[in-house]
Amino acid sequence: xxxxxxxxxxxxxxxxxxxxxxxxxxxxxxxxxxxxxxxxxxxxxxxxxxxxxxxxxxxxxxxxxxxxxxxxxxxxxxxxxxxxxxxxxxxxxxxxxxxxxxxxxxxxxxxxxxxxxxxxxxxxxxxxxxxxxxxxxxxxxxxxxxxxxxxxxxxxxxxxxxxxxxxxxxxxxxxxxxxxxxxxxxxxxxxxxxxxxxxxxxxxxxxxxxxxxxxxxxxxxxxxxxxxxxxxxxxxxxxxxxxxxxxxxxxxxxxxxxxxxxxxxxxxxxxxxxxxxxxx
Numbered sequence: 020x021x022x023x024x025x026x027x028x029x030x031x032x033x034x035x036x037x038x039x040x041x042x043x044x045x046x047x048x049x050x051x052x053x054x055x056x057x058x059x060x061x062x063x064x065x066x067x068x069x070x071x072x073x074x075x076x077x078x079x080x081x082x083x084x085x086x087x088x089x090x091x092x093x094x095x096x097x098x099x100x101x102x103x104x105x106x107x108x109x110x111x112x113x114x115x116x117x118x119x120x121x122x123x124x125x126x127x128x129x130x131x132x133x134x135x136x137x138x139x140x141x142x143x144x145x146x147x148x149x150x151x152x153x154x155x156x157x158x159x160x161x162x163x164x165x166x167x168x169x170x171x172x173x174x175x176x177x178x179x180x181x182x183x184x185x186x187x188x189x190x191x192x193x194x195x196x197x198x199x200x201x202x203x204x205x206x207x208x209x210x211x212x213x214x215x216x217x218x219x220x221x222x223x224x225x226x227x228x229x230x231x232x233x234x235x236x237x238x239x240x241x242x243x244x245x246x247x248x249x250x251x252x253x254x255x256x257x258x259x260x261x262x263x264x265x266x267x268x269x270x271x272x273x274x275x276x277x278x279x280x281x282x283x284x285x286x287x288x289x290x291x292x293x294x295x296x297x298x299x
Contacts, residue, residue, distance in 0.1 A: 089279055090204055097207040101271045104212060108260055112253060120254045128254050130174040135248040136186075137166050137173025142225050146189035150197045155187040162186065191228075192221025196286030205275060213278040 091097065120128075140163040147156035162178040169177045178184040195217050196202070203216025214222075226232065235241050267273035 089275065090202075091275065092204060093206065097205070097275075098271055100207045100209045101274070103209050104207070107210060113257075115250060116253050116257055119250055120257070123254070125255075128251055131247075131251045132255060133166070133170070133176050134173045135251070137163060137170070138230060141230055142191075142228050143187060143189055145228055146191060146194045147187055149194045150189060152187070152189070155189075158184050159187050190221055191224030192218040192282065193285050194224075195221050196282075202279070202282065205279065207271070207275070213274055215279070215282070218282060 123131075140159055144156055144159045144163070147153075147159055161182075162184050165178040165182065165184070166173045166176055169175070169181075179186070200217050202218070206214045206216070206219065208214055231241055231244055235244070263273055263277075264270045
């Protein structure tokens with residue numbers, strides 16, 4: 020029985036949605052490691068993943084956030100899913116990461132991260148345009164062209180190292196917030212991790228505009244691509260979940276607040292930057 024293209028896309032979205040955020044509660048910016056890499060290929064890319072909140076300096080600025088408003092009417096269910104995700108991390112993701120890290124040197128893993136980030140450039144390009152950030156969209160396009168050629172298919176990042184072109188990370192969740200859509204209910208999805216109504220729809224938009232949807236018809240290849248990307252990302256930032264549990268009185272509350280504060284700051288920064296550009 021033949022499977023329609025529509026069914027393939029539905030299956031692809033569901034799988035990539037799980038694979039993408041399955042390490043959302045288990046990644047950290049490793050500054051000391053990056054600093055020790057010198058000017059080698061990919062030394063800055065651990066903070067360049069456009070969809071993962073736990074790779075940003077801003078995320079760690081909010082490590083001990085003040086109490087702000089949140090809407091979590093599903094907290095009892097969310098806590099059950101949080102505990103489930105905790106078991107998945109320690110029983111599956113952490114052992115997998117240990118093996119992956121032992122097999123591949125860190126320089127290779129950074130280069131792989133550069134490659135995955137470069138392929139996702141159309142997502143960032145479109146969202147910068149949708150937010151009216153035309154100059155930033157030009158930077159995204161320039162980075163893609165430079166890294167795809169001089170960077171050897173994106174495994175290096177000469178756009179940053181040689182030309183000083185910083186990544187302009189925007190996603191559909193930020194775009195929806197920029198245009199006034201509220202974040203809605205907070206979710207802690209099983210396997211997936213922290214999210215909200217707005218970011219759930221935003222991620223669907225990110226997936227729909229990713230080149231893999233249009234250039235790869237084999238579901239197994241697509242799933243393998245996303246799975247490899249997430250495992251590689253975790254290998255570069257392995258300690259954040261343990262740190263959160265170590266320092267937080269209630270890890271669930273800390274993760275919820277840090278996530279919401281971070282996403283609100285990202286949306287607010289986008290709106291503020293656009294207003295500033297319009298005043299120039």
